[in-house]
Amino acid sequence: MIINQDKCVACGNCVAVCPMSAIYVDPVKNRANINDEACVECGTCFRGMSTENLNPTITRSIRKIAKTFRFRFEPEPDVCPTSAIEMNELEMPRLIRQIFSDPVVEHKSTGIKGRGTEEVKTNDVRLRVDTDEVGYTIEFGRPGVGVKFSDIEVMTKTFARIGVKFEKNNPVTHLLADETTGEIRKDILDEKILSAIVEIKTDINMVEKVLSTVREVNLQIDTVTAIGISTRCDDNGEDLVLSNLLEKLGYPNFRAKTNMGLGRITNTIDLTKKEGQIK
Structure with missing residues (x-):
């Protein structure tokens, strides 16, 4: 993002929007x-404000006169009066900031906007987390905080050492230079984004290790993290394993999201041959 210095009249309305x-x-x-170091190219200032096309020179003159006579000439607080905020063309590695921070930009690796992952919302169809498996989402950053990929890499490298499985359909996984080591592409390590989600899964025996790892690494990085944990319920819609384990480990838990089991895979091809036909 840039602010056109020829148009800006220093009204300050954009300051609170970022x-x-x-x-x-x-x-x-x-x-x-x-x-530029703090900006994550989210586009909030560009899209979040109404714009007018007042003449910058005239607007500055009126504001100067108003200041002299001690009264104010201010635009509405959600308006850029001279349309001074502009979206510039970005190239890698800077472009990665916009891809992860701007909710209207699609991740080419997954075809999803925002953080670029459906997580387990479509688990009925995609079966990311199967019976006896545990899925984890580790969310990095927040508005006002953000996160650098170098901090995310501290977590992914630690995960790789303890032998977790990274979710394939996740944009951070696509940025790993080596899944076996958890290393992220070196050209983007210094780039800062609004937030990102790392997704992994393990068997039930690794839950305690993963949760303790997140707690330990969180103390080493300059951001905030939030962790979600999921499993596939039994045929009665109950979780009698993971929830009990979490309680035992001292993690109070509740069902934040429940898939109803109504999802169905469509347009499937049955490769079973019958009477010379493929059904």
């Missing part, structure tokens, strides 16, 4: 500007 506090008004230049 979820990463990356926009500030330079008191010397009397223009709003963007801290």
Whole structure:
């Protein structure tokens, strides 16, 4: 994102809109500007404000006169009066910020927008987590905090060492240079994004190890994490294994999301041959 310095009138409306506090008004230049290191290219300032096309020179003159006579000439708080905020063309590695932070941009690796993963929402159909398996989502970052890929890599490398399985249909997994080591592509390690989700799965015997690993690594990285854990219920719709284990380990738990088992795979091909036909 850029703020056109020829158009900006330093009204400051865009400052409060930025979820990463990356926009500030330079008191010397009397223009709003963007801290490129803090900006995650989410596009909130560009899409989240209404725009007008007032003449910047006239607007600055009126504001200056108003200041002299000690009254204010301000646009509405959700308006950029001179349409000074612009979305610029991005290239890798900077482009990775927009891909993970802008909710309208699609991840080419998964075909999904936002963080680029359905998690286990479609487990009825996709069967990411099967019976006797445990799935985990580790979410990194939040608005106002963000996360660098170098911090995510600390977690993925630790996971690789304890032998977890990374979810294939996940954009972070696609950025791993080597799944066996958990290393992320070196060209993006210094890039900061709004948030990302790492997905892994193990058998039931690894639950305690994974949860303790997340707690330990969380103390080493400069962001916040949140962990979700899932399993496939039995034929009666009950979880009599994972929930009991979590209680035993001291993790109070409740069902945040439940798949109803109504999902069905469509357009399947039955390769069983009968009377010379493929059904």
